[in-house]
Amino acid sequence: MSNELSYPKTSVSKVNRYNNRAHYDTTTIHQIINSTPVLHVSFLTPSNPKDPTSPPLPTILPMIGQMGSFTHPSADESEPLDCYLHGYVSSRLMNLSRANPSIPICIAATKLDGLVLSLTPNSHSYNYRSAVLHGSASLVEDVEEKLYAMRLVTESVVPGRWEGTRIPPDETELTSTSVLRVKVSSASAKVRAAGPGDERKDVENEEVTGRVWTGVVPVWENFGEPVPGGEGVGGVAPGYVREFVEGWNMRERGYAEGVAGKVYGS
Amino acid sequence: MSNELSYPKTSVSKVNRYNNRAHYDTTTIHQIINSTPVLHVSFLTPSNPKDPTSPPLPTILPMIGQMGSFTHPSADESEPLDCYLHGYVSSRLMNLSRANPSIPICIAATKLDGLVLSLTPNSHSYNYRSAVLHGSASLVEDVEEKLYAMRLVTESVVPGRWEGTRIPPDETELTSTSVLRVKVSSASAKVRAAGPGDERKDVENEEVTGRVWTGVVPVWENFGEPVPGGEGVGGVAPGYVREFVEGWNMRERGYAEGVAGKVYGS
Numbered sequence: 395m396s397n398e399l400s401y402p403k404t405s406v407s408k409v410n411r412y413n414n415r416a417h418y419d420t421t422t423i424h425q426i427i428n429s430t431p432v433l434h435v436s437f438l439t440p441s442n443p444k445d446p447t448s449p450p451l452p453t454i455l456p457m458i459g460q461m462g463s464f465t466h467p468s469a470d471e472s473e474p475l476d477c478y479l480h481g482y483v484s485s486r487l488m489n490l491s492r493a494n495p496s497i498p499i500c501i502a503a504t505k506l507d508g509l510v511l512s513l514t515p516n517s518h519s520y521n522y523r524s525a526v527l528h529g530s531a532s533l534v535e536d537v538e539e540k541l542y543a544m545r546l547v548t549e550s551v552v553p554g555r556w557e558g559t560r561i562p563p564d565e566t567e568l569t570s571t572s573v574l575r576v577k578v579s580s581a582s583a584k585v586r587a588a589g590p591g592d593e594r595k596d597v598e599n600e601e602v603t604g605r606v607w608t609g610v611v612p613v614w615e616n617f618g619e620p621v622p623g624g625e626g627v628g629g630v631a632p633g634y635v636r637e638f639v640e641g642w643n644m645r646e647r648g649y650a651e652g653v654a655g656k657v658y659g660s
Numbered sequence: 661m662s663n664e665l666s667y668p669k670t671s672v673s674k675v676n677r678y679n680n681r682a683h684y685d686t687t688t689i690h691q692i693i694n695s696t697p698v699l700h701v702s703f704l705t706p707s708n709p710k711d712p713t714s715p716p717l718p719t720i721l722p723m724i725g726q727m728g729s730f731t732h733p734s735a736d737e738s739e740p741l742d743c744y745l746h747g748y749v750s751s752r753l754m755n756l757s758r759a760n761p762s763i764p765i766c767i768a769a770t771k772l773d774g775l776v777l778s779l780t781p782n783s784h785s786y787n788y789r790s791a792v793l794h795g796s797a798s799l800v801e802d803v804e805e806k807l808y809a810m811r812l813v814t815e816s817v818v819p820g821r822w823e824g825t826r827i828p829p830d831e832t833e834l835t836s837t838s839v840l841r842v843k844v845s846s847a848s849a850k851v852r853a854a855g856p857g858d859e860r861k862d863v864e865n866e867e868v869t870g871r872v873w874t875g876v877v878p879v880w881e882n883f884g885e886p887v888p889g890g891e892g893v894g895g896v897a898p899g900y901v902r903e904f905v906e907g908w909n910m911r912e913r914g915y916a917e918g919v920a921g922k923v924y925g926s
């Protein structure tokens with residue numbers, strides 16, 4: 395572990411509660427971001443839109459994003475990376491980004507891995523993998539970097555999809571698409587991956603342990619059978635789509651079921 | 661639709677992009693919140709923790725929450741409700757809530773329903789159901805209301821679970837648990853639920869439509885076979901757990917597969 399890169403623990407990123415579940419290494423954090431199909435992105439908006447100096451309110455948008463490096467495209471998830479965001483970018487976020495060279499932003503990715511059912515409501519929990527990034531977002535202006543990010547994001551949805559479609563994006567598509575590059579200043583991850591944990595007072599109460607069922611319901615985001623539709627060639631989905639669906643399900647299901655059976659605290 | 665309650669469209673909640681996907685009625689919004697196991701909650705933290713007047717930064721926490729009404733507990737999802745939050749409440753959020761009678765907060769719930777694979781990267785999309793609430797959060801101090809919220813949240817994880825465990829929470833559990841009540845000031849939902857949509861320039865290009873596969877990969881959060889563990893009575897999970905798992909999977913899978921086959925724009 396000692397030769398791994400880690401994000402700094404700052405006042406905004408340091409995990410206070412259940413800090414034995416905390417991770418600061420780049421690999422853990424980048425993998426969670428990169429395997430979460432929807433990221434939640436938070437930024438500040440003026441409470442009075444006509445007065446930029448009015449007290450700010452927090453706002454969240456669901457967006458698609460991916461860690462990457464335009465200057466070192468072959469960098470892997472252990473290396474320093476930026477977060478590229480692309481999605482239903484409301485005019486609010488884009489107007490803010492156009493009016494400011496950089497804006498403070500927070501990005502969260504959470505994968506639910508199981509419902510942890512314990513002896514008491516208070517000991518109930520989830521198995522999960524969660525990452526939170528803090529940083530500053532800037533609009534990508536360079537066309538090459540924009541194309542890099544569009545490809546990165548498309549390939550994250552289904553690897554092989556970029557080449558499998560009509561590319562490159564034309565002039566209109568490039569100008570109508572907005573991409574944000576987020577320089578990460580601090581980040582942390584939290585992972586719970588085990589069976590139920592209960593307090594001694596309940597574990598030692600035979601009336602309770604003899605009556606209450608405890609265990610974990612594994613949870614994973616399941617990809618179903620691809621359904622042909624739209625205006626493309628019909629029929630069975632291409633191999634790269636089917637292989638991705640099968641690989642995703644095997645990995646996600648295997649993880650959720652694997653951690654469900656682990657003894658808490660071991 | 662006209663006799664349904666709706667949240668007001670405000671500058672922070674109004675959907676600007678793809679506003680044909682927008683919903684403001686209480687039922688749609690509350691159902692999305694209540695069927696999303698992990699909510700993302702955003703609030704402001706001072707950039708310098710030692711100086712509460714320093715410029716704020718946005719922060720996100722994943723939390724468990726549920727819409728409910730302590731004063732009208734039998735209210736259904738079409739009625740006015742508060743959002744009760746309970747989860748890995750960092751000391752930051754709790755300290756903020758203790759120091760202020762109410763703090764501005766934003767809550768997002770997103771359900772991914774499908775990967776929409778179109779002719780071009782730019783037309784790629786997701787099927788999803790997403791809701792965003794804006795409001796103000798206050799710590800729940802009243803013991804009866806806290807118990808109401810703890811039960812509400814536990815029952816949202818698995819209906820029947822509250823009675824199936826060691827209850828009621830004891831004095832220590834009640835004082836160590838924090839619950840936030842969020843009064844919602846505005847809210848909106850966005851839903852995409854159809855097959856691929858492409859632009860005429862690509863639909864009319866036979867080289868593209870004859871080569872590119874288009875369709876939807878349905879996605880749903882799948883609940884697996886319950887895995888016994890921990891200190892409770894072992895064996896097969898009780899009926900209320902198994903029925904919930906089966907019902908959840910049938911409903912979520914059915915929805916994702918159903919919308920995958922719908923023609924876009926129809």
